[in-house]
Amino acid sequence: MHNSSRNHFELFNLPARFAIDLNTLDQHYRKLQSAVHPDRFAAAPAAERLHSMQQATQANEAYRTLKDPTARARYLLQINGVDTEEESNTAMPAEFLVLQMEWREAMEDARAARDIPALDKLLHEMQQESKTLQQHLHWALDEKKAYSEAAETVRKLRFLDKVRDDIQQSISKLEE
């Protein structure tokens, strides 16, 4: 049971940073997953079977968290005792919110016109913007330890993730 006290980074033998090597994460995840896979413990005593199952579950959850940049930043802040307040903090910078409205309007117009190229273009714009915010997270979390700034950037990324998902959904619906 000693593994349950290790955090997600420790579990995969990675430094607790925003900028991590995703290939290393993949490799370490696959190694750990095969080592603790419940199939290997099929004939083991019940306690060991349960333990391997718990480890496999933790490995899956840790992998999902660290693979996604927004979730990784949120988790890093959490282990440093900072809440990202995504449920309660509604005070976003006005210019950011204006941009959100413009993107949503552009998305709705493109969707109504069944204009897939326009949606693709918007998706690309969104990905560029996300990249910029992720670079900021690397700076704020890894270099400056500016946690409250990083928390606001996580909130911004959460908005972008949502718009991105909505655009992708619109595109796949139009392509059906």
Added chain:
Amino acid sequence: MAYSDKVLDHYENPRNVGTLDKNDPHVGTGMVGAPACGDVMKLQIKVNDDGIIEDAKFKTYGCGSAIASSSLVTEWLKGKSLDQAAQIKNSAIVEELALPPVKIHCSVLAEDAIKAALADLKAKQTPAVAAA
């Protein structure tokens, strides 16, 4: 999840959708957003010289409950003084629209939008008072 009749009514016939001139010194603009669901709400109020809200407009991107919450508060705001407006609580919105627990954050967003619009108006009017 089923919406209440009042939510549906506001959602299908939203009141006071639109924009006021944000540069008008009598207009306060509040913009807020909920990261968890991606909702964005803009609420604007216009006060007359007696400090009474004579017009309110909103523009909201979000679910039916967020649109209904903002539509409802624009109705409530008209005719109120700024102090009365500041007293509007999200719990009253929840009650009026019969919002389920998972949609309470929509009412919080509307309350925060009112506060932001009032703060914007106050910030705009303070230098004018000082100059007079």
